[in-house]
Amino acid sequence: MSRVLMVATGADSLRLADGSAHPTGFWAEELVELHRALVAAGHTVDLATPGGVRAPVDPGSLDALGDGGREIRDHLTSITDVLARPLALADADPTSYAAVVLPGGHGPMADLATDADLGRILIDAVDRGTIIGVLCHGPAGLLSAIRPDGRFAFDGRRLAVFTDEEERTGGLGERTPFWVEGSLRELGAVIDTGAPWSSTVVVDGNLVSGQNPQSSIATAQRLIALLS
Numbered sequence: 325m326s327r328v329l330m331v332a333t334g335a336d337s338l339r340l341a342d343g344s345a346h347p348t349g350f351w352a353e354e355l356v357e358l359h360r361a362l363v364a365a366g367h368t369v370d371l372a373t374p375g376g377v378r379a380p381v382d383p384g385s386l387d388a389l390g391d392g393g394r395e396i397r398d399h400l401t402s403i404t405d406v407l408a409r410p411l412a413l414a415d416a417d418p419t420s421y422a423a424v425v426l427p428g429g430h431g432p433m434a435d436l437a438t439d440a441d442l443g444r445i446l447i448d449a450v451d452r453g454t455i456i457g458v459l460c461h462g463p464a465g466l467l468s469a470i471r472p473d474g475r476f477a478f479d480g481r482r483l484a485v486f487t488d489e490e491e492r493t494g495g496l497g498e499r500t501p502f503w504v505e506g507s508l509r510e511l512g513a514v515i516d517t518g519a520p521w522s523s524t525v526v527v528d529g530n531l532v533s534g535q536n537p538q539s540s541i542a543t544a545q546r547l548i549a550l551l552s
Contacts, residue, residue, distance in 0.1 A: 326422035333431025376412030428460030479512035
């Protein structure tokens with residue numbers, strides 16, 4: 325079986341357009357569904373964050389579970405030590421992994437979008453054909469993949485992302501510090517959007533992308549299929 329590098333945000337706060345601080349982190353459902361599916365399929369998953377800091381769960385993602393989500397909460401508990409002591413992105417050797425996976429939550433907008441180490445890893449993955457999986461706001465991390473000559477490593481690639489419409493109607497609204505979909509489009513990515521809040525997954529070669537939390541399970545399934 326394969327080794328997978330799961331890159332999670334280390335940010336627990338996001339500065340909004342109005343200057344206020346918004347609690348953030350990774351989205352529980354997304355990280356859990358990706359992690360447990362990959363592990364259940366026999367793959368080894370190494371978690372990494374910028375600087376190797378603790379990966380914080382977005383408190384809003386726990387609130388969204390309501391009275392349900394026991395399996396998600398239980399899995400988070402089972403990987404407490406993993407979340408507390410992740411690998412530092414700077415120490416990650418991209419040649420050691422068959423896939424690089426980025427779950428969402430608004431946290432990636434605060435750190436992964438501009439992380440040079442993630443950019444290095446993603447550019448290497450593109451050039452070697454390593455599988456790349458991104459989900460919801462995880463594609464914000466793709467914004468870091470700018471080559472030395474200024475070209476965007478995902479220029480012309482098809483992908484799904486938490487849409488600007490979803491951000492307006494069920495996300496941060498006009499307080500968002502930037503629009504992830506719009507930013508990717510400006511750099512040359514080709515965004516394929518499904519209906520708001522639908523399970524939508526786009527596969528473009530080695531790139532697998534899911535639009536929103538509702539796409540978590542389907543994204544994990546497509547990643548596993550490629551790894552197989």
